[in-house]
Amino acid sequence: MYSANHQYGRSKQQIKTNMKLRKIAFITLCLVTCFLSCNKDDDGETIEPVPVRDRAEQQVADKAVLLDYLATHYYNSSAFEAIEHPTIKDIVITKLPEGTTTAPDGNTLLKDATNLETISINFADIEYEYYLLKLKQGTGTESPEFADNVLIVHEGRYVSNTVFDSAINPITFDLTGEMPGWGKVFPLFNVSKDFIENTDGTVSFRGQGIGVMFLPSGLAYFASPPFGSTIPQYSPLIYKFELLQTTQNDHDNDGIPSYLEDVDGDGNLFDENTDNDLEINGFTPKFNFVDSDDDGDGILTINEDIDGDGDPTNDIGKNGIPKYLDPEETESKLNK
Template identity: 45%
Template sequence: MKLEKISLLIFCVALCMFSCGNDDDGTTDVEIVIRDRNEQQVIDNNSLIEFLETHYYNSDVFENNANASISDLVILPLATGETVPNGYTLLKDAVGVSRKTTFADTDYEFYVLVLNEGGGDFKPSFADNILTTYQGYTLDDNLNDITDAFDSKTTPDTYFGLIDLIPAWRRVFPMFNVANGYVDNGDGTVNFNNPGMGVMFIPSGLAYFQEARTDLPSYSPLIFKFELIHAIELDHDGDGIPSYLEELSGNQEFNINSEAGVFDGDDTDENSIPNYFDTDDDGDGVSTATEISELFEIKKYNEPTKAALEALTFAANEKLVHIVELANGTFTGTTITAADTDGDGIFDYLDAD
């Protein structure tokens, strides 16, 4: 049984226990029916496409303007019979084709409006900490009024761990670069130069799905406006390998294996600890840090398509271990070169033999 299903089962049991009891005034709590993820994705995607086809934004403000802010963004509904005004662009035209990912055994589509890729030289991974400002809305909210947001962060004073947040954030933020510095205004405030900036339009399955929150119904497709300011690459277990490179299944999630003897997660030695949090990944009694000390190198490659990236020829003992789509539609791949003493195609730090 996969971790997602286990979590869902626990949630359902807890929900049933909670829903079966009455409160003091005799009212009954509303039971949330767990929907099929694939069916809900179709519904959500249709809603997102309809929104993108009926709204436009002030694109001229962001053209070749690294000093624009997310607060400058204006998104307006297209009235019946109205044409998109000059200086504005229909959202559907601006986002282009959908981005695709898989989560919880479901194929999802989501959309990203790229306002600025960011001028810094670092892109966070799905496992990193990010410094960001954001505003979250439903499709029915006024996106130009922050008081309509169900959640927001306007002051960048807290780092967020992406592995602790909704799946969509782990897919979208790695597309963008951080800011390339800041200017001190002399009054206790700063302006960040050229941050990554965009809007994500996401289905409920990559957000909170059946979970209801304050001002947010269950199964809500969402819109997040955001600025990516800074990020910190993490190595959670301190073994010398960045955490994102210890995700083995390529789904930008950390999971234990679904069952004994089935290596479909990120737990090489089956000790129920994913490798990113395990100091001895293969369980051979020699720490991962020791096993990579002799030969270990990380390289990055960029290609216009994922297929072109996968078709590259790499050096001996060099393996492509991580691929991410960038905001501009190209793909970056990360390789690891490490020791493979017995030549069996498995790096020593993952090989208990």
């Protein structure tokens, strides 16, 4: 199986260099557009746009906020563990009374929880740290990849504990289109083992993955909350969640699961465009995971699966890289 971390020599380096240059150009254009754009208020006065904050500086501030939250809040650990089939409704997080530093009996201060994990990752060239209360791993056999669909229930809160989002009934999300932190967290859990159909027509899942994620704004929405939402910019966010089911995505139906279209292995599909002609329509790159001809050679990626095993990533060409990423390789299984 082809691995995104294999070294392809000079050909891969050329591809990565081209992608990086295109990424820089695209981001620069977006930032310039953002900074140069200005609006007028109802009185016709020009409103200057607010500059985007520095990610590294914001991460330092968010980390301090989240660490303070973990040190001043506890959850009902004993009561939760006593429930045979718990849900996120059974997780209760409470702020310590002023002047106290110890959780009441039967509860656990978040920072002292043995199942609280501190996870460091690199995203957007910044070292981020987020926190994960891993309550139930999930007893199913599958885990999602960062580009898959997930069926979940969730509840979103600010560090003030105000609820801003809640899905009581299961809802499906494409992790590709959600905040970066979701794509980092959900692959760490297994789905539910099974479910039962209730007499009222609803379904109850059993053995689902359950946790609470504490995300800095850089792994949430940062400067760009969803249009129409009430989420302020630069908000650290807290999500209780249950992972119920997952389905694999192949967004462009090219025979390669979308998560394997992450050629440089950074967990970001939006910096992958390996066409030599840049494949720029206006200023919008046609990223690999939504491109059925990843190298722009006129041969569909699915037809560059020369050995016919359903996996184009292991058909390596003369330049040492998969043929579907090499515009010099124009062999098609249709001609065999």
